[in-house]
Amino acid sequence: MNVECDRRAYLGLDVVFASPRIRALLKQAEQVAATNAVVLITGESGSGKEVIARAIHHHSQRRSKSWVDINCTALPEHLVESELFGYERGAFSGAEASKAGLFEIAHEGTLFLDEIGDLDPRVQVKLLRILDGAPYYRLGGVKKVNVDVRLVTATNQDLKAAAGQGRFRLDLYHRLSQIRLSVPPLRERREDILPLAAHFIQTQRAGLGISRGAALALEGYEWPGNIRELRNVMIRAAVFAQGGEITVDDLPEEFQQDGFSASLVNLSMLGEAERDVIAQVLEKTGGHQQLAAKTLGISRRTLQRRIKSYGLCVERNALVRVGSHAG
Incomplete structure (x- = not known):
């Protein structure tokens, strides 16, 4: 199944999309990149927030300088x-040598803080001061550090609501959201599902296709884990697929019902009753049944259901009765 799409690369990360919403979002990122405004990127986990952050750096005047990223929940x-602001030798047990923080490493470049909503409250205070232009000390340091950094942050949380609950500083929220970009979940841009699926497949097995039934199943699924979930599903399917294309049977169990539902929608578009089409x-x-399933573009398991x-009653490899709809 051939799928038309756009392809771009930001800092070595391939971006594949076909939806107008992502095209418009990348255009906004390019416009924002021309400024030094702090950017807050919101969206569900796995929806592609880092892609937008990388696009901002890629199009900015800082693109020849450092790109530094960290997930605030990873440490x-x-x-x-100590990772953000650095430390001096002897600042704490185990600090045997001085170390520059990520702000210093990103000097004149871009620092991307992912999952900013999980940042420790004490660090939030220090971050706010830096955003206001104040120099800071490394841990255990006596000399102030000045940095010139473009800050881009991302979160899957509602930071304004978190601020109302006392979990996030409201003044920091306002400072971080000078520009706010929202990444839609994959279920709201279904045009991107098949291009992304094909891309992930090709990273594992070049030339492997996607059957019509599998494509319908993928497009009909809600993707709670967004692009990250899609990548994992397609890599697994590509590894274990037996033929020249991925079928519904190669997808996880939860896709079987989605595949059958989507296939019926497609069959109904032929202008005939679904039952009659299958019977014919x-x-x-x-x-x-195997040949019939292939003709219909669905899996044999779906056809049997x-x-x-x-x-429909099939005996001795022949259709012998068409009964009433069983519901």
């Missing part, structure tokens, strides 16, 4: 401050 709370194909194939659901 224990007691290490976040079974008759033409002499009741050969529909045979039972619609009261």
Whole structure:
């Protein structure tokens, strides 16, 4: 199945999309990049927030300088401050040598703080001062550090609500959201599902396709884990697929029902009753279910469910009865 899409690369990260919403969002990122405004990127986990952050750096005047990124949940709370702001030798047990923080490393470049909503409250205060232009000390330091850094942050939380609950500083929220960009979840831009799926497949097995039934199943799924979940599903399917294309049977169990529902929608678009279409194909194939499933573009498992659901009886490889709809 050939899928038309746009492809771009930001700092070595491939971006594949077909939806107008992502195209418009990347255009906004390019416009924002021309400024030094602090940017807050919001969206569900796995929706592609880092792509937008990288696009901002890529199009900015700082693109030849450092790109530094960190997930605020990736480090224990007691290490976040030392990683961001650095420390001097002897500042704490184990600090055997001085170390520059990520702000210093990103000097004249871009610092991306992912999952900013999980930042320790004490660090939030120090971050606010830096955003206001104040120099800071490394941990255990006696000499102030001045940095010139473009800050881009991202979160899957509602920071304004978190501020109302006392979990996030309201003044920091306002400072971080000078420009706010929102990344829509994958279920709200279904045009991107098949291009992304094809891209992930090709990273594992070049030339492997996607069957019509599998494509319908992928497009009909809600993708609570967004692009990250899609990548994992397609890599697994590509590894274990037996033929030249991925079928519904190669997808996880939760996709089987989605595949059957989406396939029925497609069958109904042919202008005939779903039951009659299935019955006609079974008759033409002499009741050969595997061949009928291939003709319909669905898996054999899906076809068998529909045979039972619609009261179709197949015996000795022949369609012998068309019963009433079983519901």
